[in-house]
Amino acid sequence: MTTESNPIESVYRFCPRCGAESRDVGSVPFRCHSCQFSLFFGPVAAVGGLVVDAEQRLLLVRRSRDPGKGLWGLPGGFVDRDENVEEALAREVIEETQLVVTSSKLLMTGPNQYNYQGVVSPVIDLFYLCEVADSTVINLAADELDQFVWVQPGPEYLESMAFESNRRAVEFWLASLKRR
Structure with a gap:
């Protein structure tokens, strides 16, 4: 596995439309001088x-694979094509935990970067406060997660989060509890 980290725009050496070699590797947006194709590398959701x-108490799940293997996080993932954000949230929670989301409310959003096998892509994260039908029965997706806890997260969890954006969302939620 590579430890190298490259912004996604730096790995586009050829135009995906016509195959011409790029004159400006690393530029945002990517612009092909041969066919005028442009690629903006916008964030994925x-x-x-x-x-x-x-x-x-908050549900935290421990990742069993990279990125973030052995670290804590929140159930979630990428929004698929032709799927709205709320559908993606419900799908990801059920895929990872078998919990059925009955209601959700947007808590916060924020930019993030996702490093997958050395290529870093921009991401916009949307975090939702979720209620589930029955929180007593959790079945983790063994290919992604290996443990869960219900906690009021303190430093031992916050300092062991797989993704900085997850930590920020949990801290935001904890601060909102104090404002009540």
Whole structure:
């Protein structure tokens, strides 16, 4: 596995439309001088669910694969093509935990970067506060997750989050509890 980290625009050495070699590798947007094709490398959308139980404890899941193997996070993932954000949230939560989202409310959004095998893509994260039908039965997707906890997360969890954006969302949620 590579430890190298390259912004996505730096790996586009050839035009995806006509195959011409780029004169300006790393430029945003990518502009082909041969066919005039442009690619803007806009952020992809990702969702995260802050699933809270009746005791106001948050569900954290531990990742069993990279990126972030062995670290904590929130159920979530990328929004698929032809899917709205709320559908993606419900799909990701059920895929990862088998929990059925019954209601969700947008908590916060923020920019992020996703490093996958050394290529870094821009992401816009949308975090939702979620209620689920039955929080007592969780079945984790074994290919993605290996443990879960219901907690009021303190430093031991916040400092062991797989993604900085997840940590910021959890901290935002914790601060909102104090404002009540």
